[in-house]
Amino acid sequence: MSEGVSQADRPAVREGAAVDLFDKFDETIRMRERLLASGVEDPFSLVMEKVLSPTRAICNGRDTILLGTYNYMGMTFDPDVVSAGQRALADFGSGTTGSRVLNGTYQGHRDVEQALCEFYGMDHAMVFSTGYQANLGIISTIAGKGDYVVLDIDSHASIWDGCALGNAEIVPFKHNDVEALEKRLRRIPAGAGVLVVLEGVYSMMGDVAPLNEMVAIAKRHGAMVLVDEAHSMGFIGERGRGVAEAQGVIGGVDFIIGTFSKSVGTVGGFCVSNHPKFEIMRLVCRPYVFTASLPPSVVATAATSIRKLMQAEDKRAHLWRNSQRLHQGLRELGFTLGTEEAQSAIVAVIMPDLETGAAMWEALLGEGLYVNLARPPATPQNMTLLRCSLCAEHSDEEVSTILGMFERAGRATGII
Amino acid sequence: MDRDVVDSQIRTLIEPFNKKHVEITDGTTFAGDLEFDSLTVMDFVAAIEDEFDIIISMNQQAEIETYGQLVDTVCRLSQG
Numbered sequence: 001m002s003e004g005v006s007q008a009d010r011p012a013v014r015e016g017a018a019v020d021l022f023d024k025f026d027e028t029i030r031m032r033e034r035l036l037a038s039g040v041e042d043p044f045s046l047v048m049e050k051v052l053s054p055t056r057a058i059c060n061g062r063d064t065i066l067l068g069t070y071n072y073m074g075m076t077f078d079p080d081v082v083s084a085g086q087r088a089l090a091d092f093g094s095g096t097t098g099s100r101v102l103n104g105t106y107q108g109h110r111d112v113e114q115a116l117c118e119f120y121g122m123d124h125a126m127v128f129s130t131g132y133q134a135n136l137g138i139i140s141t142i143a144g145k146g147d148y149v150v151l152d153i154d155s156h157a158s159i160w161d162g163c164a165l166g167n168a169e170i171v172p173f174k175h176n177d178v179e180a181l182e183k184r185l186r187r188i189p190a191g192a193g194v195l196v197v198l199e200g201v202y203s204m205m206g207d208v209a210p211l212n213e214m215v216a217i218a219k220r221h222g223a224m225v226l227v228d229e230a231h232s233m234g235f236i237g238e239r240g241r242g243v244a245e246a247q248g249v250i251g252g253v254d255f256i257i258g259t260f261s262k263s264v265g266t267v268g269g270f271c272v273s274n275h276p277k278f279e280i281m282r283l284v285c286r287p288y289v290f291t292a293s294l295p296p297s298v299v300a301t302a303a304t305s306i307r308k309l310m311q312a313e314d315k316r317a318h319l320w321r322n323s324q325r326l327h328q329g330l331r332e333l334g335f336t337l338g339t340e341e342a343q344s345a346i347v348a349v350i351m352p353d354l355e356t357g358a359a360m361w362e363a364l365l366g367e368g369l370y371v372n373l374a375r376p377p378a379t380p381q382n383m384t385l386l387r388c389s390l391c392a393e394h395s396d397e398e399v400s401t402i403l404g405m406f407e408r409a410g411r412a413t414g415i416i
Numbered sequence: 417m418d419r420d421v422v423d424s425q426i427r428t429l430i431e432p433f434n435k436k437h438v439e440i441t442d443g444t445t446f447a448g449d450l451e452f453d454s455l456t457v458m459d460f461v462a463a464i465e466d467e468f469d470i471i472i473s474m475n476q477q478a479e480i481e482t483y484g485q486l487v488d489t490v491c492r493l494s495q496g
Binding site for chain 1: 455458462465466469470471473474475476
């Protein structure tokens with residue numbers, strides 16, 4: 001028995017002044033204070049008091065159109081999805097209280113993995129508790145010491161954190177630059193394992209990767225390819241399998257990472273693969289093993305939603321039309337957008353700076369429209385963005401209303 | 417490759433990134449003296465990688481704080 005058990009805690013006596021570990025956040029604290037001092041509502045503490053539908057909520061007391069939810073396919077209030085969740089909650093309880101490899105695999109977890117295999121036409125599917133953990137787990141586990149991870153510089157935080165958690169050599173290349181990717185692959189020493197990490201849709205600007213060229217180059221250099229299709233699942237591609245499907249290269253992708261928290265309409269993450277040894281991941285992937293599995297109601301809603309998304313051609317077509325219309329309408333009003341044409345259901349409106357962006361964000365909220373205010377360091381090139389993401393449940397009339405709101409708020413803040 | 421040759425090539429490459437015309441010595445730091453942010457680092461590293469046909473991984477970049485350390489690293493990598 002250690003002495004510590006029978007003795008009271010005695011704080012260590014140290015020489016010199018104490019260092020406040022929070023000092024490193026001072027710059028962020030100042031930025032936030034400066035922003036709030038200008039009188040705007042805090043863009044990062046919005047509360048939705050009531051959610052009326054996938055596209056409407058009461059936010060800070062106001063009836064608000066939601067245009068920044070990633071709820072692309074509007075599945076959150078689908079009656080079949082909700083009732084599947086209610087049944088599972090009643091039959092299997094509120095949570096599993098366990099890891100997938102211990103007591104945390106219920107029938108529903110197996111079923112949602114089966115639904116993913118059917119959706120993607122792949123042999124294996126592994127469900128994580130969040131999309132973040134899917135990237136964290138797969139990247140850090142399969143790329144080990146001496147291997148190389150070659151990734152786009154604008155990759156999502158979960159991809160970067162997967163790199164940081166692992167021991168591989170990390171080599172970024174310029175965003176969506178096919179030649180920069182090729183050069184780096186060419187210079188990697190012979191015999192090293194290589195994982196190329198790409199995203200189908202980059203969520204900040206809403207632009208799509210040239211996966212057809214990049215997957216071919218990666219294969220030519222003997223690399224394995226992982227594509228994060230978080231923002232394309234259910235919407236892009238003939239069967240909603242994502243950008244790799246739309247560009248005809250899904251067969252060359254070794255691992256697709258996805259999430260339940262966007263088109264699927266709940267929470268959770270996954271990886272699907274045809275790799276013959278894939279199932280071993282369940283034993284060696286720490287972010288999969290050392291956390292509790294998703295609640296039964298969540299996997300039941302996800303499985304129901306995924307199976308419905310397979311047949312959602314009409315919704316996909318409607319969402320494309322609305323995305324193109326919003327993109328064109330905003331461009332015609334004189335806003336600067338992240339892409340020339342609509343490439344996804346994300347339309348990024350570029351703001352001149354954070355202060356003006358926050359003022360525009362607040363003016364839109366006053367009009368009854370919620371969009372995401374995205375700021376550095378999450379954004380590329382330190383830009384401030386008002387990021388809009390459409391939902392298949394937005395009506396044509398709502399898109400017209402949204403454009404009117406943008407016009408009034410843009411004029412009021414002097415952006416257009 | 418000869419250290420002086422590498423040094424003079426990198427000196428040429430760094431010029432467009434050295435906006436404040438800081439005098440460069442082996443002890444010059446990228447974050448402190450040159451005030452390079454992460455985007456500048458990426459473009460500068462890409463320029464060096466292309467010039468010497470090497471890869472400087474982010475793990476290796478993390479070990480490089482000064483100009484002199486960069487020249488040493490490039491010398492070592494371009495020998496292999």
